Amino acid sequence: MNAVPTKVGITDLLKGVATMAPDLPSMARHAPGLIFRSGDKKSTIGQIFAKLATDHPDRPFIRWHGESTSYGECNRQVNRYAAVLAERGVGVGDVVGILSKNNPTDLLVILATLKLGAVAGMLNYNQRGNVIDHSMSLLDAKVLIWDPDCKEAFDSMSASARPEHVFDFPALDETAASKSTTDPAVTATLPASTLAFYIFTSGTTGLPKASVMSHNRWLANYSGIGGLAVRLHPSDTMYVALPLYHNNALSVSLGAVLAGGACIALSEQFSASRFWDEIIENRATAFTYIGELCRYLLAQPPKATDRQHSIRVAIGNGMRPEIWDEFEERFGVGRIVEFYGASELNLAFVNVFGVKRTAGFCPLPFKVVEYNADGTAKRDSRGRLTAVPKGEAGLLISEISDRVPVDGYTDSAETEKKVIRDAFKSGDSYFNSGDLVREIGFSHITFVDRLGDTFRWKGENVATTQVESAVDSADGVSGSVAFGVEVAGCDGKAGMVAVTVDGDKPDPKAFADHLYAELPAYAVPLFVRFVGEIEVTSTFKNRKVELRKEAYSDVGDDEVWVLKGRKDGYVPFYDDYPADVAAPPPRRGRVGGAPVG
Incomplete structure (x- = not known):
């Protein structure tokens, strides 16, 4: 069994810096975007995608079953979809519900929504009945777009939960066929503070909650995880088998692809037996994971395709320390970029320096503190929190400030439940991650466990x-x-x-x-x-x-x-x-x- 590191030293960092050397120029371009985040800056996902499409129209953007579609053609289709949505009254701050399995249309509808300054409400297609009705009530969507492959989930939705405008994919394509391919004028005017996504999470209690993600927060993934850690090149292809309603796909993978001007290869769903075959078919050089996915792959019988691929980097979270080296060696993955984050959390850790079996590094302010059995931060006799010594397990909390705001949930009361006020001094505030971690030096952590009922x-x-x-x-x-x-x-x-x-x-x-x-x-x-x-x-x-x-x-x-x-x-x-x-x-x-x- 591989031991979890208990300390990160200067030698570990120097080794990591040495491996970064070829990518340092591109990393330097992305570092300011992580450290100096301004909600007023005119920088959004739609603007980034539109610029890449203008600068590199013939470069492949989406690969589906081995077939590529260019940035230019995807951008034209995105603009057609945006025109359909705009004609239905979708504007800045409105919500478009999206119920879909992974496919190119799903991603293009997301981008069309974002170009209008609207919010993409990412519905989980596993939900049924009153649960999906509840999710729709949180979205209060102006339009619902749904994939015919999600018919069971759609049919379980009450008629009263659906908005006035509903399109399945064939109807959307038919309506969009004659629309303008010009970028919406509003796209260039949008600030980074504009809301981008509602991503559903069960939170700590009750029915699902919709966590809010602004473009500004997504851009932290784009710069910090994509630009500084994953470091894709324009010739790279990121294979994504996780559903696009999952943060690892929507924020981490898409962010890494756009940060590198690379290609994204979508799979409808994860298949342990076909995983490497699909990677080879799509000429992928990177993929995204969660821990369970990696365990499934290791449990498969060895076969030739285990190493007949071109994967050089994998990005994800939940890679168990005891399988890390085995996974790396069996499948010949050049670099594993583990990270830690949550849909509602205002920071993330990422394995920039390549320290194995850790959740990585974060330059933003955080503390690891004493906690109660119910998952709350423990206060001392003065009502203040106490940081635990390095190497000891404690509750991870992240500082909230103008530079590092919290997007939280659609329900402000639910957000407030996660905020710790007057933690170390009067007037400060921190966000409760609900997770146990160990700080092991140089702003690195290892994940321990989740707290609370969830x-x-x-x-x-x-x-x-x-x-x-x-x-x-x-x-x-x-x-x-x-x-x-x-x-x-x-x-x-x-x-x-x-x-x-x-x-x-x-x-x-x-x-x-x-x-x-x-x-x-x-x-x-x-x-x-x-x-x-x-x-x-x-x-x-x-x-x-x-x-x-x-x-x-x-x-x-x-x-x-x-x-x-x-x-x-x-x-x-x-x-x-x-x-x-x-x-x-x-x-x-x-x-x-x-x-x-």
Whole structure:
């Protein structure tokens, strides 16, 4: 097993600088954009894309199944889509809901929205029913654009949740065919403070929240991660199999592509068995990942294509330290650029200097502080926070200032819940990341764990209150407590729920069907424990901690069910089940898909 670094020294930094030497001129161009961020500056994603299209119209921008479309042609189509949206009243600050799997149209609609100064509301196509209705209510979209491949999600949406103007892709293309290919005049006038995206995150409690991302904050990814860390060249192609509603794709990957004037190759969905074949087909030299994706790839039988590709850099987060070297060596990946961030957080760490098995470096102000069991920052007798010594685990908080603002969520009250005021002195403010990290020197950290009730599974945040709401609405259930549990060999935490019933236990298959109908597949609990009672006193949270520690093995005489998948539903726990969960899917490994079966 590879050890997690406990300290970063000057030697580590010098090694990193040596590898950067060829890219130092381009890095120098991007460094000011990270350090000196101004919301008033006329710099947006649409402006950057339009300039690249003007300067390099014949350079490939999108590659799809090996076929390339140039910056110039993509820009013309973006402008046609923008004309359609503008005719429907979309302007600065309006929202366009986008429900799509990865494909070129998806990306071009996003860019069209941004060129108008509107906000791209990135809907998660795993959502169904009241959950996607809730997301639509947060967006308050003027127009909804949807991919026919997302028909199940679209059909589950209430008619009342849809805006006046709705286009599927064929209708959009037909309407756009005769429109102007000229850049919208408003694009050149937009400041960086303009809102760009609503990205859905489950946050810490309840139904999904829409985190807000301005162009200014996206530009920090563009400069800091793309320009300084990933460092793509115009001849490079970034392969993206993560959904575009995922921040790793929308901000990190697209930012790196535009920072280098490179090409983006889209895959409709992640496939462990076809991953390297698709990279070869699309002539990719870089790809983006989350930790679970890497584990799936390592679990595949070795084959010739493991090293018959041209990948020189991979960018992502969640690469487990114990597989880092094995992954690098087996697949011949030249450089792994791990980073740490969150949709709502106002900073990010990135492995600029190539220090292995770390989440990287951040030049922006942050602290690692003592914390309470509920995920809040711990205050001393004077009401102030205390930083932990370097090398010790603590709660990561980031300073909020005019230079480093917080975009937060669409709901200002939800944003305020994450803000820590008067932390070290009167009048200061910090954003609570909700995560445990260790600072290991020279502004580097290693990730430790997530705090609070939310846990991550299959690359998605799962809110326990959302799971509990779905479980509680099932026939025969009188109460539930949801939490995440560790499964050996898996990234993140698998969903488990402790349940009380009124009489007989529910039918296992019907219970599973109900949860699949109410929740995204990745949020359906893998483990169900039937308990006699659930404490609802002021010590309830402590009991939840105990349930999490007991997990699925230390349950006494309680009956435990496990999820076999949509076809079989729940079955009694069996000893090999955790190993089955840790094994990659037999054919296609979908990020955010069904955990088993």
